[in-house]
Amino acid sequence: MSQISTNSKKDLYTHIGILISLALVFFFGFFFLYLPWSTHHGESIKVPNLKGMNMTQMEDLLDENNLTYEITDCTFTADKPPLTILSQYPLPNSLVKSGRKVYITINSETPPMIKMPGIIGLSVRSAEQQLVIAGLKKGLVHEINDPRVKEVIEIQVNGKKIEPGAAIPKGTMVDLFIGNGTADVEVELPDLTGKPLDEVNIILAGMNLQVGKVNYETNSEATPGTVFKQACATCTGLTVKPGDIIDLWVAGSGE
Template sequence: MAIDISTRTRKDLLIHLSLVISLFLAAFLGFFFVYLPWSTNHGQSITVPDLRKMNLDDVRSALDERRLDYVVSDCTFVPGVAPYTVLSQYPFPNSLVKEGRNIYLTVTMGTAPMIRMPDLIGNGLRSAQSYLRSVGLAEGTIRYIPDIAENAILEQWYNGRKIEPGTQLPKGSRIDLVVGNGIGNTELDVPSLIGLSQEEAEIYIKGSDLRVGTVLYKTVPGAKPGTVVEQRPAANSGVKVHVGEIIDIWIAGTPDNDTGEGKIEDQP
């Protein structure tokens, strides 16, 4: 049955306008105070937890409880910090957010990036220390030995072995440095090493406040394998050496098959 609303009189017109305005206001108020709050979870704010120093597995559990999610926005390497540890987050801890909000995280990398070992030999100690830090390597132990070059880097070591420039190392690796102590002016007679084993010769050299230089291998008929058959400088030649100088030695035979250390002298 149709409802006939008459607008013939002024009173009828006012009643008609009032009904239209009332319906409009009801729709307006219903949208903003009923539908919109319901559709946007108005008033249902969630406090963001502090995720810093957490592992990603723990982050997942903490956010699932609050109906939040995360996105890894950046990765970086920090020596000494476990992989996939949260370093920073946004929104910040204790912020109020809506359900389902993404929390953006910066985490540590799973593997360390590789760094080329620089050549520090001959550099001053402070310069070498600064350079190590600048390329992402760490300073290990510093050992002083007799040498006329005070505070100069004489050798660079990693994990108990001399490390050559250009060798790839994990970022954050500790590099041990051998440094001259500046007291190498004392002159010494060159020790005679011929016939000694390589180990005995190296102990003798170091015990004389000298340094082991290049170790080469050569075939010498009749010589006992593993013994010194030649040295530079030679003993009894009248040549004097200073404390901290280098003695090169040649060993009879071939390099150690187990370690692969040493190299064979090029034959003329």
């Protein structure tokens, strides 16, 4: 193996120059060739927007982009489908390296149980605020005969009455029943016989009574289109109260 002579200063300087050159080649080769190749320096992936996707869609999209994921939290949002992606980190459009893990929060399959707040006696607006704070939703508002005007008298879920403090799923729709300022005062049952059906409808609506079943029958003694018989299954004696149902028999075929 040949050696470089170091008998003179020129030889020594030549020797040092060769060593420096080799060091520079190694330095630049490592940092500008090997390191970028081994770490894919300069290659980046844009993180896709996962929010609103289901788990299958999310997994397929991350696979396409050579990314992985980890579920870090599970919460419940009533207006989102179960197992929907609610949030992510890194945020959408962030630039990351291949294989980066995306941390996600998903919507729970089962809503948590919460206590119905005490909204009896509140106005509709105040009751709605309390429902929102508790994670519930205001459903239909029904007026019922009660002297307490616009106050919540009763609450129902899916047609069933519930009491404050009852455990119900978060996000449940709650129907409110409020007073219309009318007490259950009984009045005399009106005589509707001999009156045209359209006039009878007006009379009953004005008394806050409901038209029940309308039966059309042939009656030679009554003018066609007029009421010749009435009945009230919910009445007591000859008196009625707001909300009672009046069944009618009308002369004619109803055509």
